[in-house]
Amino acid sequence: MFHFYCAAKVMKVCICFRLALFHFLFLTVTVLTCNGAGKDRWTKYIKKIEAAKKSYVPCKGNCTCHADVIDYDLKIWREKGKITKDDVDSALEKSVHYQIIDHKLYREEKCMFPSRCSGVEHFILNIIDELPNMEFGINVHDWPQSNRHARHLPVFSFSKVKDVHCDIMYPAWTFWQGGPAVYPLYPTGxxxxxxxxxxxxxxxxxxxxxxxxxxxxxxxxxxxxxxxxxxxxxxxxxxxxxxxxxxxxxxxxxxxxxxxxxxxxxxxxxxxxxxxxxxxxxxxxxxxxxxxxxxxxxxxxxxxxxxxxxxxxxxxxxxxxxxxxxxxxxxxxxxxxxxxxxxxxxxxxxxxxxxxxxxxMEDVECYWKKLLLNYSNLLDYTVSRNMSYQEIQRKQHKSKTEL
Structure with a gap:
């Protein structure tokens, strides 16, 4: 009877010990997971950050940061060797026609979004004295106009999908004015x-x-x-x-x-x-x-x-x-x-x-200058002024943000 009692007591102690050991191991694993091993969950993201930082080469400034975009967007036309008048005329069917003649800016009368055109014109007028004669089409709609898988058009658009469109990107009108309007806080952009x-x-x-x-x-x-x-x-x-x-x-x-x-x-x-x-x-x-x-x-x-x-x-x-x-x-x-x-x-x-x-703002202006100078070098014809177009003059601007 005594031996049976002792054996039962030992078994009970063993069971309690095993339960205690299991509980201890469970807590240990939980603590390790939360404080150490759990961080492995984020390793893939941390490695992405470290790799990106290691490979990143900051641009040097001096209007070089975005120059690669101009090179890429004009690459199609450099490979063709030129931009013809027929190319430009086709682009003008989907854009607003601008001409620069003797350091003056001219535009066709019609612009569906006048404030967007004004937002573009502000930057061009700031650099007009440094630009040669040329003409180009500015798309002031949201959607790009030149499909990479159709006839290429030298049309300027503010946004595109690189693999789908071959529009030439320009700094959007919104750097100066022209929307988007968000009511009631931003009725004019x-x-x-x-x-x-x-x-x-x-x-x-x-x-x-x-x-x-x-x-x-x-x-x-x-x-x-x-x-x-x-x-x-x-x-x-x-x-x-x-x-x-x-x-x-x-x-x-x-x-x-x-x-x-x-x-x-x-x-x-x-x-x-x-x-x-x-x-x-x-x-x-x-x-x-x-x-x-x-x-x-x-x-x-x-x-x-x-x-x-x-x-x-x-x-x-x-x-x-x-x-x-x-x-x-x-x-x-x-x-x-x-x-x-x-x-x-x-x-x-x-x-x-x-x-x-x-x-x-000086980076935006510099981009416009580089873009138009590089573009003009690809035109293979002499631009003649359209006498029906009116000259675009500089405007007086408000000193505070328009809300």
Whole structure:
């Protein structure tokens, strides 16, 4: 009886010991996972950042940062050897006709978007004394006009998909004026880039990284269903992301805002309150991208296809976090950002610094000058002035951002 009692007691002790050992091992694994091994989850992203930083070669300035874009866009015409009058005439069917004759700028009377034309003309007039005689077509619509898989046209457009279009990219009118109009805050457009830079710089100082809300943020209209997954994630996890649709001119019902009441438009400077800001394409490239960087927030740039002239100089994982267009990785990327705060702050700082130093008004003007000089060298005919065109004169400009 005594032996049986002892054996039972020993067995009970053994079972308790095993349970205690199992519990200890479980806790150990849990701690290791959270504090050490769990970081392996982010290794793939950390390696992407390290590799991108290692391979990144900053441009030297002096109007060289975006020169590769001009070289690429004009490569087709250099390979052809010239741009003929027939080429230009075909391009003019899809654009607004401009001529530069004896350092004066002329334009056909018709321009569907006068403020967009004015936004373009401002920069050309600033450099008109340095330009030879030439003519060209400026597309002031959102959509590019020259398909890479059809007849190539030397038409100037502000945005394109590199593999699909062969338009020649130029700095959009929005650097000076011409929209997009966003009611009620921006009825005439976002305003001059130089003045908006100052406003955003001031606001970013009010909200340094340590004071920003640890939340992703997006406000915009539903110009593309590509934005839907982020809005739906916001409804599911509002502590992670605040993304809502606003009205635009085409809004008719809640169906246009994904079954919810449209949110109020948020001023760009108030985006600076948030650590993570999302940029999506609109009809073409989105005009908001350059503004977001100046908040000194981390930019999540969705999709890489649609370009403006300065996009190629911005590098993923160096200046911003790239996000696939299907947004399948977006929740994981946001979790990665929140758990690697110092790394994210560094990327945000690099992005802000690049836009501050390499996308100034003088950089935009310099790009226009290089573009038009290189383009004019490819024209194989002497341009004759169209006497029905009126000369475009310099205008007096308001001293404050038009809102």
């Amino acid at each position: 976002l305003g001059r880039w130089d003045q908006m830079r100052e406003e955003l710089a001031k606001k970013s100082k009010e909200f340094p990284w340590s004071l920003k809300q640890n939340t992703a943020f997006f406000r915009g209209s539903r110009t593309s269903s590509q934005r839907d997954p982020l809005v739906l994630l916001s409804r599911k996890k509002p502590e992670l992301v605040d993304a809502q649709y606003t009205k635009n001119q085409a809004w008719k019902s809640e169906k246009d805002t994904l079954g919810a009441e449209p949110a109020e438009v948020v001023h760009l400077i108030d985006h600076c309150k948030y650590k993570y800001l999302f940029n999506f394409r609109g009809v073409a490239a989105s005009f908001r991208l350059k503004h977001l960087f100046l908040c000194n927030s981390l930019v999540f740039h969705v999709g890489h296809e649609w370009l403006e002239f300065f996009y190629p100089a911005l590098k993923p994982w160096v200046h911003y976090i790239p996000v696939n267009t299907d947004l399948k990785d977006v929740e994981e990327l946001l979790e990665f950002a929140r758990e690697n705060d110092d790394l994210m702050k560094q990327i945000a700082t690099r992005g802000k610094r690049f836009i501050e130093q390499r996308l100034r």
